[in-house]
Amino acid sequence: MHYFRPRKHQEQCNAAPTEQGCHGGQVTMWTDLLTSKKHPSMTKTNTYAQERIGFYKARFACETISQLVTNFNSLASSRGWTAERSSYSSALTREMQRRGIDLTAIMSNDTGQLTIRYVRVAYDKDSHALLPIA
Numbered sequence: 001m002h003y004f005r006p007r008k009h010q011e012q013c014n015a016a017p018t019e020q021g022c023h024g025g026q027v028t029m030w031t032d033l034l035t036s037k038k039h040p041s042m043t044k045t046n047t048y049a050q051e052r053i054g055f056y057k058a059r060f061a062c063e064t065i066s067q068l069v070t071n072f073n074s075l076a077s078s079r080g081w082t083a084e085r086s087s088y089s090s091a092l093t094r095e096m097q098r099r100g101i102d103l104t105a106i107m108s109n110d111t112g113q114l115t116i117r118y119v120r121v122a123y124d125k126d127s128h129a130l131l132p133i134a
Helices: 005-015 030-034 040-061 065-076 083-098
Strands: 121-124 129-132
Touching: 040 083, 065 083, 065 121
Parallel strands: none
Antiparallel strands: 121 129
């Protein structure tokens, strides 16, 4: 049952495929969503994001802590948000966590979702933590 399609479209889609590009009742994005299957385009996007995170992960693994802090501060000064920035930010915070840097001053999980405050920070060697700069 297709809740999102007009009745006329349903009739066309249950027919055989035509030159106009009808899919002939084959699996569609709507069918996938209704049956909780992933649409192929969603998998492709996730694969791309994982590739980008892997690229940044390798890059950040070679950088010093001061370089990681500089990279984080560059995120704080940028207002734009794209999928690329999301991959960059994810890989950067994971690398900091992997190195044991305390991120509690900029990260919270109050609402059940991880939230990162993008503010300028400094690295405190004594406490091995990032601290917001006022």
